[in-house]
Amino acid sequence: GESVGLHLPTLSVQEGDNSIINCAYSNSASDYFIWYKQESGKGPQFIIDIRSNMDKRQGQRVTVLLNKTVKHLSLQIAATQPGDSAVYFCAEKERGGSNYKLTFGKGTLLTVNP
Amino acid sequence: NAGVMQNPRHLVRRRGQEARLRCSPMKGHSHVYWYRQLPEEGLKFMVYLQKENIIDESGMPKERFSAEFPKEGPSILRIQQVVRGDSAAYFCASSPAGNEQFFGPGTRLTVL
Numbered sequence: 001g002e003s004v005g006l007h008l009p010t011l012s013v014q015e016g017d018n019s020i021i022n023c024a025y026s027n028s029a030s031d032y033f034i035w036y037k038q039e040s041g042k043g044p045q046f047i048i049d050i051r052s053n054m055d056k057r058q059g060q061r062v063t064v065l066l067n068k069t070v071k072h073l074s075l076q077i078a079a080t081q082p083g084d085s086a087v088y089f090c091a092e093k094e095r096g097g098s099n100y101k102l103t104f105g106k107g108t109l110l111t112v113n114p
Numbered sequence: 115n116a117g118v119m120q121n122p123r124h125l126v127r128r129r130g131q132e133a134r135l136r137c138s139p140m141k142g143h144s145h146v147y148w149y150r151q152l153p154e155e156g157l158k159f160m161v162y163l164q165k166e167n168i169i170d171e172s173g174m175p176k177e178r179f180s181a182e183f184p185k186e187g188p189s190i191l192r193i194q195q196v197v198r199g200d201s202a203a204y205f206c207a208s209s210p211a212g213n214e215q216f217f218g219p220g221t222r223l224t225v226l
Contacts, residue, residue: 036217043118043205043217044157089156100147101170102215104156 012111019077021108023090026071031095034102035064035075039086047075047088052095077110085112116141118208118218119188126224133193133200135221139208146189147215148174148181151203163189196225 013019025033031052036044048059050066050073057064063076073090087107094103119138127133139146144165149157159173163183174181178196183189193200203222207215 041219043207043219045217046214091156100145100162100209100215101159101173102149102157104149104158106154106156 009106010109010111012113013080015080015082015112015114017080019075019080019084019110019112021075021077021088021110023073023075023105024071025073025090025092025105027092027094027103028071029094030092032093033064033066033073034091034093035062035073036089036091036104037084037086038089038107044089080110080112082112082114085110118143118206118216120204120206120218120221122221123219124222124224126226127196128226129197130195133196133223133225135191135193135204135206135223136188137191137206137208137218138188139206140210140216143208143210143216145209145211146183147207147209148189148191149205149207151205151220153202157205160191193223196223198225201225 034049035047037047038044048062048064050057050064055066061078065074087109089104089107091102091104118140121136146163148160150160151157161174161181162170166185178194180192201224203220205217205220207217209215
């Protein structure tokens with residue numbers, strides 16, 4: 001079936017660098033996407049979301065980009081800090097479907113080296 | 115405002131025993147969702163409940179698994195006759211009205 005997945009399972013960056021985490025999705029019916037951060041031993045924490053009528057959305061130090069043509073989603077973290085070390089998941093909701101049912105990708109482990 | 119609370123945080127059971135996982139939603143939230151996360155996997159939706167009602171249990175195995183969210187008290191995810199394949203992290207999330215979900219810290223179930 002259609003699913004949300006990630007290109008890179010791990011990403012290691014130096015403190016202060018920018019990080020880019022990618023996510024590919026195959027369900028063209030998805031119209032809402034969310035990035036979550038999950039630290040070790042904790043539950044997922046909402047970072048930022050974007051609807052399909054947008055290409056870009058910015059938050060504090062984070063930017064999400066959506067390319068519907070190639071069904072690609074990315075999360076950019078500026079000036080990455082050690083506290084950003086975590087697993088990052090993208091999740092989607094399907095247009096016209098249940099607005100509560102999230103489909104998660106497998107996650108990317110981000111490691112920030114001091 | 116306390117976040118979503120789950121207990122126990124860690125649960126060890128032997129094959130064939132029952133596991134009961136509890137979730138107390140955030141104050142004012144009447145919608146609860148349960149997810150299962152296998153090692154190195156993303157979360158998988160299991161069930162969505164509102165007070166005293168199961169709205170969608172399409173992600174929950176038909177046998178041995180059940181969930182409830184009574185009028186009073188926490189939501190309970192119950193797994194009967196556990197097997198090793200049930201070992202996973204079980205996350206609960208809550209929302210005020212079917213929108214943004216806030217996740218709890220999870221219960222890590224280990225079946226020996």
